[in-house]
Amino acid sequence: MSPTRVLVLNSGSSSVKYQLLDMRDNSRLAVGLVERIGEETSRLKHTPLHGGGATRESTGPIPDHEAALKAVSAELAKDGLGLDSSELAAIGHRVVHGGKSFTEPTVIDEAVLAEIERLIPVAPLHNPANLTGIRTARALRPDLPQVAVFDTAFHTTMPESAARYAIDVRTADEYRIRRYGFHGTSHAFVSRATAELLGRAPEDVNVIVLHLGNGASASAVEKGRCVDTSMGLTPLEGLVMGTRSGDLDPAVIFHLARVGGLSTDEIDTLLNKRSGLIGLCGDNDMREIRRRVDEGDQQAQLAFDIYIHRLKKYIGAYYAVLGRVDAVAFTAGVGENAAPVREAAIAGLQELGLAVDAELNAVRSDEPRLISPAGARVAVAVVPTDEELEIAAQTYALVARN
Ligand SMILES: Nc1ncnc2c1ncn2[C@@H]1O[C@H](COP(=O)(O)OP(=O)(O)O)[C@@H](O)[C@H]1O
Numbered sequence: 527m528s529p530t531r532v533l534v535l536n537s538g539s540s541s542v543k544y545q546l547l548d549m550r551d552n553s554r555l556a557v558g559l560v561e562r563i564g565e566e567t568s569r570l571k572h573t574p575l576h577g578g579g580a581t582r583e584s585t586g587p588i589p590d591h592e593a594a595l596k597a598v599s600a601e602l603a604k605d606g607l608g609l610d611s612s613e614l615a616a617i618g619h620r621v622v623h624g625g626k627s628f629t630e631p632t633v634i635d636e637a638v639l640a641e642i643e644r645l646i647p648v649a650p651l652h653n654p655a656n657l658t659g660i661r662t663a664r665a666l667r668p669d670l671p672q673v674a675v676f677d678t679a680f681h682t683t684m685p686e687s688a689a690r691y692a693i694d695v696r697t698a699d700e701y702r703i704r705r706y707g708f709h710g711t712s713h714a715f716v717s718r719a720t721a722e723l724l725g726r727a728p729e730d731v732n733v734i735v736l737h738l739g740n741g742a743s744a745s746a747v748e749k750g751r752c753v754d755t756s757m758g759l760t761p762l763e764g765l766v767m768g769t770r771s772g773d774l775d776p777a778v779i780f781h782l783a784r785v786g787g788l789s790t791d792e793i794d795t796l797l798n799k800r801s802g803l804i805g806l807c808g809d810n811d812m813r814e815i816r817r818r819v820d821e822g823d824q825q826a827q828l829a830f831d832i833y834i835h836r837l838k839k840y841i842g843a844y845y846a847v848l849g850r851v852d853a854v855a856f857t858a859g860v861g862e863n864a865a866p867v868r869e870a871a872i873a874g875l876q877e878l879g880l881a882v883d884a885e886l887n888a889v890r891s892d893e894p895r896l897i898s899p900a901g902a903r904v905a906v907a908v909v910p911t912d913e914e915l916e917i918a919a920q921t922y923a924l925v926a927r928n
């Protein structure tokens with residue numbers, strides 16, 4: 527029998543999330559996470575899901591993504607699920623920036639690696655980690671197909687009117703400056719799952735997807751195709767995020783350089799790592815921010831209000847882009863868990879047919895669900911994302927075809 531298992535690696539700037547799935551029934555055999563890579567207190571959390579083993583956790587320095595992946599491989603081996611298994615069909619990798627070249631999942635070869643490397647300047651937090659993950663996995667299993675699934679792929683359907691910045695065309699083309707968009711695997715999965723929740727085909731519905739994690743982005747999905755998204759050349763544009771500013775007047779950068787004397791790298795770090803919620807109030811975790819808000823903390827309240835204001839602007843903008851909206855879907859860590867964020871983002875939008883039912887919004891569940899009142903013109907939904915399952919499905923489909 528041909529092998530049916532797929533290992534998915536989602537390498538972030540300082541973390542690796544992974545899942546081992548059996549594609550016969552999409553069941554998960556093991557899931558885990560390595561956090562704080564590069565620090566003294568790195569943490570590995572591994573949960574075997576077949577055979578009912580207990581979660582194992584360990585803390586200690588894991589210097590880089592190569593060491594992280596080797597540690598993951600060792601954990602999997604303890605459950606008899608090692609990377610040497612003949613049941614493994616492929617390894618699927620989340621790759622954040624694929625530029626314009628990659629519109630589909632792609633089997634990784636030297637040319638693909640070179641292109642992912644060339645794109646590092648426009649995804650400095652993500653592509654280097656993705657590359658190390660791929661190189662380490664290839665060294666461990668050189669015989670196995672390794673597939674890249676790109677965050678940018680779902681957004682390649684955006685019309686030029688949404689994808690181009692209004693800057694000199696020749697300069698834009700020379701430096702390939704355009705809006706690529708990210709979190710596409712999640713936007714694709716969630717827009718489809720939302721249509722399913724409504725009992726309709728993806729081609730029949732228009733959905734605004736709000737992916738609110740540490741990184742956050744919105745997208746306008748018309749009949750299953752992305753027509754606009756809030757992230758741009760890099761994952762810095764758009765919504766207020768955990769540590770990233772999102773939209774700002776580009777002249778802020780000249781001002782910081784000319785008046786503040788900051789270097790380009792310093793400004794990059796400021797906007798990507800010391801802005802957003804953490805820059806506004808010192809915390810980037812929405813749980814902590816809500817706790818402070820509930821205690822009357824004014825700084826946390828202002829950070830929350832700025833976050834919500836930006837989110838509301840994008841809901842309005844994408845409503846206008848789509849003309850008709852069937853659903854607004856909240857997803858990722860904040861979108862799935864933070865009821866106050868959903869309530870505040872939709873508040874006051876009744877004229878657009880949008881409302882949230884307080885009781886439904888308070889329900890905690892891992893299932894896709896509606897939170898709008900019965901009979902509402904536009905559905906508001908919470909739809910948990912599953913980037914790993916989507917990456918596994920795309921990886922397996924590609925390998926099974928070849
Ligand atoms: N119960 C919760 N209530 C509010 N926010 C939460 C909760 N759980 C997680 N979050 C938020 O979700 C964020 C992580 O989201 P996630 O989608 O996992 O992000 P990423 O994939 O970018 O690491 C946390 O930083 C936190 O702000």
Ligand SMILES: CC(=O)OP(=O)(O)O
Pocket residue numbers: 538622652677708709739740741742761
């Ligand atoms: C592209 C991006 O922002 O990803 P993440 O949310 O995983 O940081």
Ligand SMILES: [Mg+2]
Pocket residue numbers: 739740858
């Ligand atoms: Mg994420």
